[in-house]
Amino acid sequence: MPEQLEGSQAVARTVAACRPEVICAYPISPQTHIVEALSRLVKSGALHPCEFVNVESEYAAMSVAIGASATGARAYTATASQGLLYMAEALYNASGLGLPIVMTVANRAIGAPINIWNDHSDSMSQRDSGWIQLYVESNQEAADVHVQAFRIAEALSLPVMVCMDGFILTHAVERVELPDPDRVDAFLPAFEPRQLLDPSAPVTIGAMVGPEAYTEVRYLAHYKQMQALDLIPEVAAAFQQAFGRASGGLLRPYRSSDAETIVVALGSVLGTIEDCVDQLRDDGHRIGAVGLRTFRPWPAEEVRRALEGARHVIVLEKALSVGIGGIVAQNVHRALEGLPITVHTVIAGLGGRPITMASLRSLCERGLAGTLPDTTFLDLEEALVDAEIGRMRGGRRSGPHAENMLRDVGTVGAAGLT
Amino acid sequence: MFETRFHGRGGQGVVTSAELLAVAAFQEGRHAQAFPSFGSERTGAPVVSFCRIDDRPIRTREPISAPDAVIIIDPTLLHHVDVFSGLTPGSQVLVNSSRSAEELGLGDLCSSHRVARLQVVPATELARRYLGRPLPNAALLGALAAMTGIVAVDSVAAAIFERFSGEVGQGNARAAYAAAELVPPSSGRAAPEEAPGGPTVMAGTSHA
Numbered sequence: 001m002p003e004q005l006e007g008s009q010a011v012a013r014t015v016a017a018c019r020p021e022v023i024c025a026y027p028i029s030p031q032t033h034i035v036e037a038l039s040r041l042v043k044s045g046a047l048h049p050c051e052f053v054n055v056e057s058e059y060a061a062m063s064v065a066i067g068a069s070a071t072g073a074r075a076y077t078a079t080a081s082q083g084l085l086y087m088a089e090a091l092y093n094a095s096g097l098g099l100p101i102v103m104t105v106a107n108r109a110i111g112a113p114i115n116i117w118n119d120h121s122d123s124m125s126q127r128d129s130g131w132i133q134l135y136v137e138s139n140q141e142a143a144d145v146h147v148q149a150f151r152i153a154e155a156l157s158l159p160v161m162v163c164m165d166g167f168i169l170t171h172a173v174e175r176v177e178l179p180d181p182d183r184v185d186a187f188l189p190a191f192e193p194r195q196l197l198d199p200s201a202p203v204t205i206g207a208m209v210g211p212e213a214y215t216e217v218r219y220l221a222h223y224k225q226m227q228a229l230d231l232i233p234e235v236a237a238a239f240q241q242a243f244g245r246a247s248g249g250l251l252r253p254y255r256s257s258d259a260e261t262i263v264v265a266l267g268s269v270l271g272t273i274e275d276c277v278d279q280l281r282d283d284g285h286r287i288g289a290v291g292l293r294t295f296r297p298w299p300a301e302e303v304r305r306a307l308e309g310a311r312h313v314i315v316l317e318k319a320l321s322v323g324i325g326g327i328v329a330q331n332v333h334r335a336l337e338g339l340p341i342t343v344h345t346v347i348a349g350l351g352g353r354p355i356t357m358a359s360l361r362s363l364c365e366r367g368l369a370g371t372l373p374d375t376t377f378l379d380l381e382e383a384l385v386d387a388e389i390g391r392m393r394g395g396r397r398s399g400p401h402a403e404n405m406l407r408d409v410g411t412v413g414a415a416g417l418t
Numbered sequence: 419m420f421e422t423r424f425h426g427r428g429g430q431g432v433v434t435s436a437e438l439l440a441v442a443a444f445q446e447g448r449h450a451q452a453f454p455s456f457g458s459e460r461t462g463a464p465v466v467s468f469c470r471i472d473d474r475p476i477r478t479r480e481p482i483s484a485p486d487a488v489i490i491i492d493p494t495l496l497h498h499v500d501v502f503s504g505l506t507p508g509s510q511v512l513v514n515s516s517r518s519a520e521e522l523g524l525g526d527l528c529s530s531h532r533v534a535r536l537q538v539v540p541a542t543e544l545a546r547r548y549l550g551r552p553l554p555n556a557a558l559l560g561a562l563a564a565m566t567g568i569v570a571v572d573s574v575a576a577a578i579f580e581r582f583s584g585e586v587g588q589g590n591a592r593a594a595y596a597a598a599e600l601v602p603p604s605s606g607r608a609a610p611e612e613a614p615g616g617p618t619v620m621a622g623t624s625h626a
Contacts (some may be wrong), residue, residue, distance in 0.1 A: 004444035006437075138477075168479050173437045173452040175444060175475075313619030356480045 002177045005417065006140035007169040008033030009045045010176040011078075012106055014143040017181040017404035018102075018188055020076040022068035022366035024053040024061045028083040029116050031165035058083040062101075069099035069204050072193045074150065077101070077186050080166055081108035084122045088129070091159075095130025097206055098194065100153035102146065103131075107267070108165040108319075109351040113402040118166045120267065123262070124319035124327050130221050132160040132228055132295040134248060137205050137265040139176050140171055144247030145293075147179050148235045150188055155231055155362020156224050157194045163295075167352070179243055187242050194225045225297040227257040232294055250299040253306050255281060256288025262310040263289045264303075264332055269316065269355050276360045285368055292328070302337040312342050314367045317351040317379075325375045348378035384408055419484040420568050423470050425501045426491030429461040432583070435491065435555040436467035439573045441567040441577035442559070443471040464499045485509060486567040487566055490543075493522060502527070511534045512562055514554045516540040535603055537565050544596050549589035560594030562599035569596040571576055 005013075015023075023042065025035035039054075041047040047186050050126070055061045061077045067074040074141040079087065084105055094101050104121045109115040119328050123133060134149060136142045142164045149160040164170060179187075181331050183338050195205055209217055229250065236249035246252075256262045270291040280287045290306045292299075313336070315329040324330070326345035333343050346363060349355045359379050366372045384405055420440060440452035448471055455466035468482045484504040493515040495501055505511070511527065515538050519525055525617035528536045532561040537560040541554030549556070556578055563571045575591040582590055 002444075004441045068582065165479075168453070171454055172479075173440050175449060255458075268479050271479050276476050354481050356483070357478065 002175050003137070004244050005178075006033065006171065007142060007176075007177045008106075008171070009024065009037055010076075010143045010172075010178060010261050011140050011146060011164070012037030013178055014146045014184075015076055015102075016041045017179060017184040017202075018076075018147060019047075019074065019185075020050055020102075021073040022051050022053065022064070022075045023077065024055050024064035024068070024075070025077050026055050026058050026061045026079070026083060028058070028080050029106075030108055030118070030170045031078045031080045031083070031104065033170060034104055034106070035036060038076075042281065058087040059090055062087035062094060062103075065101045066090060066094050066097065066099055067316075069094070069101050069193075070097070070195070071197045072191065074191045075099075075101045076103070078085070078104035078106065078156040080106040081110055081116075081122045084126060085110065088126065091129040091131060092124055093129055093206075094159045096217075098157040098221075100150075100157050100191070101159040102149045102153050103159065103161050104146070104172045105161050105163045107163055108166040113351075115351040118168050119318040119350045120163070121156070121282065121319045121350075121354070123161060123163045124317075124321075126161070127296055127327070130158070130225070131296065132156075132158055132225065132232075132294070133163055134160065134232075134294055135163045135292060136169070136248075137268055137270045137291055138257065139164075139172060139174055140245070140350060142169060142249045143176055143178055144239060144245060146244065147184055147187060147249045148232075148239050152228060152231055154189075154191050155235075156226070156228055158224050160222075167340075169266045177245070183242055187239065189267075193244050200260055204318055206366060211348060228294075228297050229299055248293055248303045250292075250294045250304055252291045252293060254291065256306065257309070258286055258330070259288030259310055260286045261312040261314065261364065262287070262307055263314045263316055263364065263367075264292060264307070264328065265289070265316045266292045266328065267275070271320070272355060272357055276357055276364060277358075279361065285364075286328075287364060287368065295328070295331075298331050298335075300335040302330075303332060304339075307332070307336060307341065308339055312344065312367050312370070312372070314344045314346055314363070316346040316355075317396070318347075319345050320350065344372045345375040346378055347375070352378060419470055419476070420487070420566070421485045422469045422471075422487040422489065422562070422568075423482050423485040423614045424469070424489045424491060424496050425499060426465055427461075427560035428463045428465050430465075430491050431553060431555040432465040432491060433467045435489070435559060436469040438559055438574070438577045439554070439562070439569065440471070441580060442563070442573040443469075445573045445576050446569060448473055449476050455481060459531040461536060474594070476499050487512065487562060487568070489562060490514060491554060491558060493517075496522060496524070500581060502532075507532065507534060510566055511536040511537070511595045512539040512558060512565060513538045514558055516543050535565065539563065539597050539600055541593070541597055544593045545590075548592040550584070551589075553590075554593075557597035560597040561601045563594075564598035571595060610621055 059139040065075040109119045110121040153160040273289045317328040321327045329345035440450035443450035444524045450471045452469045491511045496523040539558035542552045544557040545554045559574045578590045579587045
């Protein structure tokens with residue numbers, strides 16, 4: 001039965017339906033509502049048996065999840081931004097040990113400058129951590145994909161990150177049909193660990209491995225992730241059969257089969273992009289979109305198939321790899337190697353800057369006209385940047401960028417600088 | 419699509435108001451999306467929230483820049499924040515105040531045909547009377563329902579009861595109906611598109 005729900009509540013109730021046995025968390029916006037809701041479900045007994053562990057940091061949150069998972073418990077946590085970075089070392093341990101933890105990342109920018117708003121800098125920074133990364137477009141998909149994430153994680157014995165846009169999804173109240181708990185039970189078999197810390201059959205997990213086998217252990221991590229390219233679509237298909245909705249998978253094309261220009265993106269911005277595609281289609285333009293659902297493992301073949309008919313591909317991404325530009329775009333480039341397709345990078349929505357229909361439309365129109373440069377920073381205030389570059393050139397002691405620019409835009413007063 | 423923007427201050431229920439409107443629309447089987455403008459959640463700081471209502475699924479995620487309706491929960495914002503940003507001649511404006519539009523310095527908003535309709539409702543006063551607390555949101559939603567017809571006042575009341583039980587729910591619902599009574603209702607659901615005839619009183623049914 002559909003409900004009008006906040007995204008965080010939808011995720012919390014869906015995760016509860018997946019019957020995690022250990023939830024450990026440290027609060028950080030915009031993820032906090034999720035674990036708050038779960039803590040209430042544990043306390044009220046609605047989620048039982050389950051232990052909710054309040055920890056003192058994200059590093060501890062992931063460490064508790066690792067310990068719990070190694071003892072055979074279904075483990076869940078959630079984080080964002082600096083919290084994800086703070087658990088970075090433990091992230092690699094979770095994946096390296098092959099522990100099927102599921103974690104929600106409520107995507108948020110990374111400081112400095114400190115910024116609590118949405119972009120994909122956090123999860124993109126951990127793309128090489130060995131975790132499977134799934135991105136969702138809506139709160140319905142966020143709920144559905146969490147169910148799939150537990151099944152994928154446990155089938156492969158690998159951790160899965162479900163990345164949902166912080167605030168834009170976590171704090172949006174919209175229609176969601178929560179996966180029915182009985183069907184979730186049928187969909188998710190009991191967790192049968194590949195390795196188990198069990199006093200009655202003692203083993204060691206986490207041995208030191210020298211040059212004699214380290215490469216082989218790492219190869220296996222890659223091998224298992226690449227298996228997910230087959231498993232993720234299978235699980236999405238099984239989910240659709242069980243729940244009657246298409247959610248998750250590797251990628252989803254939108255009106256792109258005959259498109260000359262295709263916009264590629266991840267996450268909630270796809271909704272606005274699809275509206276934009278409809279507008280431009282109404283005007284007779286051959287444009288479409290491809291929404292990436294899985295970023296790690298990278299579905300190179302599927303991306304190539306989805307884009308091979310296009311002449312221009314515009315990769316719109318909410319993260320920036322300083323010193324090179326786009327991250328998703330590099331991956332798309334590689335997938336399209338040898339094809340006569342121009343790939344444009346668009347860095348958009350950093351630190352919560354709204355991605356508006358007007359900006360998207362003008363971007364797509366430039367793409368269709370063939371006038372889009374290799375890399376675009378959407379809605380960049382060039383005057384603001386130029387002024388700061390001017391200050392840097394003007395003298396050595398030009399001061400901190402963030403404060404200088406805030407003064408220019410009038411967000412902070414110019415006290416002491418008359 | 420009908421888009422509403424709410425202006426108030428942190429602690430005044432700005433986000434809850436948008437959510438209640440979305441739930442009211444959902445109760446009527448429609449699609450709705452409520453979301454806050456993020457970041458300034460400090461008590462007393464200006465806060466903006468948004469609600470979209472449509473008959474089909476809503477995909478866009480951009481903030482609302484050209485609203486069909488604006489609700490100003492806290493009139494002290496009138497001269498601090500650009501609460502009228504993006505208004506069109508079809509827009510409707512609802513202000514919480516016990517003073518008149520002229521006293522608030524808004525007299526020319528309608529006469530200059532910048533908006534289709536301006537309505538001032540003493541929502542805080544109504545909340546004090548029916549709820550015993552100065553929380554004007556339910557009254558404003560009742561007034562919005564009567565003014566725009568975008569949802570029925572009964573649906574606003576249903577959304578209130580879903581969120582607040584007991585006396586709090588009852589008081590809020592009474593405030594919503596009382597505010598709706600003060601507003602001449604509109605005849606249709608959406609904003610009047612052929613609006614620029616100035617402020618109009620439209621015939622319609624009373625939901626109380």
